[in-house]
Amino acid sequence: xxxxxxxxxxxxxxxxxxxxxxxxxxxxxxxxxxxxxxxxxxxxxxxxxxxxxxxxxxxxxxxxxxxxxxxxxxxxxxxxxxxxxxxxxxxxxxxxxxxxxxxxxxxxx
Numbered sequence: 001x002x003x004x005x006x007x008x009x010x011x012x013x014x015x016x017x018x019x020x021x022x023x024x025x026x027x028x029x030x031x032x033x034x035x036x037x038x039x040x041x042x043x044x045x046x047x048x049x050x051x052x053x054x055x056x057x058x059x060x061x062x063x064x065x066x067x068x069x070x071x072x073x074x075x076x077x078x079x080x081x082x083x084x085x086x087x088x089x090x091x092x093x094x095x096x097x098x099x100x101x102x103x104x105x106x107x108x109x
Contacts, residue, residue, distance in 0.1 A: 001025075001093055003053035007069055009087050010056050017058040017097065024073055024080075024096045026052035049074045049104060052096065061100055071106045073098075 001009075003025045010023070017023055027050075051074050057067050067073075079102040084094045 001091060003055050003070060006093055006095070007055045009093070013088065015056070015085075017056050018060075019058045020060045020100045021058040021097050022054050022061070022067055022073070022100055022103065023056040024052040024075070024098060025055045025093075026050060026096055027072075050077050050080075050096075051075075053109075054106070055095065058100075065100060067100060067103070067106060068108075071108055073103045073106045075103050 006025050051072055054067060054069050054071050054073055057069060061067055075096075075098055080096040080098050082094060082096055084092055086092050
């Protein structure tokens, strides 16, 4: 599902995020395979930040904080709480909930 579809489902189902947190739909990362079929990952992968689209912002976040639904956020993988929910259509969606202070930067796509 796209972030727009997830956002619509969350709002239609009346789901609310409490506090100064944001829900992020993480971008899919594709693995690279070598000729032998082994996954190739660079040595710097453990230092790379995760990215995803903001799909829901908590009630305590103000407009002046600059977090906008749809923006891409870069964040550290060690500060997330992963959760999933099943939509009314039966789709399972995995997202990350993260405190707004743990987001390093955001930008519009």
